[in-house]
Amino acid sequence: MAVPWLVLLLALPIFFLGAFVWAVFEHFLTTDVPATMQQRAKLRALHCGFLYVLTLGNILEKLGICSMPKFVRFLHDSMRIKKDPELIVTDLHFGTIPVRLFQPKAASSRLRRGIIFYHGGGSVFGSPDCHHGLCNHLARETDSVLLMIGYRMVPDHHSPAIFHDCLNASVYFLKAVETYGVDPSRVVVCGESIGGAMAAIITQALVGRSDLPRIRAQVLIYPAVQTFCLQLPSFQQNQNVPFLSRKFMVTVLCYYLAIDLSWRDAILNGSCVPPDVWRKYEKWLSPDNIPKKFKKRGFQPWSPGPFNEAAYLETKHTLDVENSPLLADDEIIAQLPEAFLVSCENDILRDDSLLYKKRLEDQGVRVTWYHLEDGFHGSLIFFDKKAFSFPCSLKIVNAVVNYVKGI
Structure with missing residues (x-):
């Protein structure tokens, strides 16, 4: 034995x-x-x-x-969460959706600013515990009430579960902001990576909602704002850069959208998108919209492969606005609040930020852009990890804090 x-x-x-x-x-x-x-x-x-x-x-x-x-x-x-003596942190449920509320303990003479935070991780990684330190810091340094939403994730749940959870929890909070000590005229949505995409999508979904406070600003940290054109300059230049390689991103995308991994090549070469759709969205997706200085390093002009209808039928939801907010109609984009956009040079999603920046500015939306030459995807999460932190991690957090404090 x-x-x-x-x-x-x-x-x-x-x-x-x-x-x-x-x-x-x-x-x-x-x-x-x-x-x-x-x-x-x-x-x-x-x-x-x-x-x-x-x-x-x-x-x-x-x-x-x-x-x-x-x-x-x-x-x-399993990582230990540190308590902050300056904050009250409460785990709640809005219906079935778990949320975490961060509230400053100090008394305030007026209603505070509110932040709705959507964490990153591609719906594969990330959680309220993983992003606790970041949200703790944002709430304390900006003297804001922060709500972090814990949405459903793969492999048990796929799109559009994350969208529905983020939207429903956001609406629930917005309807009762004053009960949490939040000024309804100063609510900011914030997210990184897929959370940045959610911040953009939720802001678009709330346009025209007269029953809710209007979002004051959106903070989008290296967001993924389109899910079907994976040959932009930054995708070519940074396809093997940690921590989001192009191969890994396609895998995560397939997990999230419940697409069989056998369609990865069709997604990569663009053969899953009909020619008329490429023509329709070329005005927003063309590399011509990206400044020349970002195309000097290793970019080759690209054309999609021959159209594959079977691949299109399996992957067509990549074109939904709930997955690709870059494709929203002009009349929606024009009504969005001002934005703070963070992009990193060594990130395959760099050009998503550049394209969305142009879309917003073309419709008269004010954009503050913060670009890090030494930044990489996922760097934000390391900012409070001491020996594991990077200079760009702290730069992003400080830039976000300074912007939000100006709201």
Whole structure:
């Protein structure tokens, strides 16, 4: 009886070591860390760890033990949450939707500013616990009441569940903002990555709602505002940059939109989009809309592959405004509140921000743009991780805090 246990004890370290070696090899064989990025060695080490966790999660999923997304979320939710003596933090439910409310303890002579925060992670990673430190900092430094929404995630839920949860929780909060000590004329929506997309989508969905306070501003931190054109200059230039490679993004996109992974190539080469649709949206998606200085590095003009109707039928919801807010009608865009847009040079989603910036400005919407030459996708989440933080992480947080304080 002792022999099987002994074999198991010997096999486990070999298994974990093998998975780690595989992750390290994958990093150095497939990953590009541009010379312009700061603390490159630390970035490489963190990315190796990231790939290691994904490798373990994928193995567990293949063994039928646990899905990869749930395994990753279990790990980052096991991190200790620090209490802030200056804030009252309350976990609530708006219906079935879990939310976390951050309220300054100090008395205020007037109603405070409100922030509705949608966390990132592609609906695969991320959670209220993972983003607790960030929201804690934003609420404290801006002296705001902050609501973080914990939406349903894959693999159990797919689009449009995240949209419905974010919209319903936002409406619930907006209808009762004064009971939370919030000034209804100073409510800001904020999100990063897919959370930035949600901030844009929710702001669009609330246009014309006379029964709700009007959103004062939208803060979009490297948002994904379209889900079907994956050959923009930044997608080509940064396709292998941590922590969001183009290959990984397509995988996450398929998870989120419940698209079979066999259609990844069709999504990448654009053959899933009808020619008339490309012509219709070319005015908003064309690389001509991106300043020349962003196209100097490794961009090749691109044309979509031959149209594949079967692929279109399986993936056509990528064209829905709820998944691609860049495609909203001009009359909706023109009614949006001012925006604060953050983009990172070493991010495949850089051009999403540039294209959305142009769309907003073309319709007369005021945009404040903050671009980081040394920034990369996901850098925001490291800002409070001490030894794991990067200069660009703190720059983004400080820029957001300064902007929100001006509202």
